[in-house]
Amino acid sequence: MDRSRPARLTSPEHSPVDRTHPARRHTVRIVQRRTPSRAAMLSLVLAMSAAAVAFAAWRWWQPAPIDLVYQRTINDVELNWKCEAGHYFTASGQVADRPCAMCDQPAFPITFYECTQHGTTEVAVRFEAGPDGVPRRSQFRLKGSWFPATDPVPCPHCNVPMVRKPTDPLDAISRGKKKKSG
Ligand SMILES: [Zn+2]
Numbered sequence: 483m484d485r486s487r488p489a490r491l492t493s494p495e496h497s498p499v500d501r502t503h504p505a506r507r508h509t510v511r512i513v514q515r516r517t518p519s520r521a522a523m524l525s526l527v528l529a530m531s532a533a534a535v536a537f538a539a540w541r542w543w544q545p546a547p548i549d550l551v552y553q554r555t556i557n558d559v560e561l562n563w564k565c566e567a568g569h570y571f572t573a574s575g576q577v578a579d580r581p582c583a584m585c586d587q588p589a590f591p592i593t594f595y596e597c598t599q600h601g602t603t604e605v606a607v608r609f610e611a612g613p614d615g616v617p618r619r620s621q622f623r624l625k626g627s628w629f630p631a632t633d634p635v636p637c638p639h640c641n642v643p644m645v646r647k648p649t650d651p652l653d654a655i656s657r658g659k660k661k662k663s664g
């Protein structure tokens with residue numbers, strides 16, 4: 483055991499260059515770490531304040547969230563479409579009729595109206611661009627005939643005006659998948 487110690491001591495003597503270099507590297511590394519840390523802190527503070535300014539500018543520039551939801555047009559929303567042959571698919575809304583991807587027949591967005599007694603009825607919708615350029619519902623189709631969207635939507639069974647069923651887009655997509663598989 484005692485003999486091994488001098489052996490260890492001799493080994494650094496044989497290679498003094500190797501030992502000093504890592505030590506120098508270490509000190510250099512420590513110095514490098516200390517100096518940029520202050521700069522890093524400064525840049526971090528600068529970045530945070532810049533982000534805060536950017537966020538404030540964004541908040542100032544953005545309209546109120548309620549306005550955003552209200553101003554969303556059909557072009558931004560995935561709608562349920564159904565063609566004349568009965569194919570269901572989802573695509574973004576548009577004013578013009580959309581040809582079916584499967585059979586090329588005209589397809590229309592569909593929505594659902596609900597009668598308290600007779601349940602849900604599928605209603606086809608046509609859109610038209612208003613004077614402000616925003617698309618809005620212009621016509622509904624029930625039992626094969628189109629009528630103005632301003633008219634009440636009568637239940638095909640009892641003629642009582644129905645209420646539009648609020649549909650979750652995800653709910654509608656799962657419904658479309660069920661129809662495709664079944
Ligand atoms: Zn089709």
Ligand SMILES: [Zn+2]
Nearest residue numbers: 597600637640
């Ligand atoms: Zn009814």
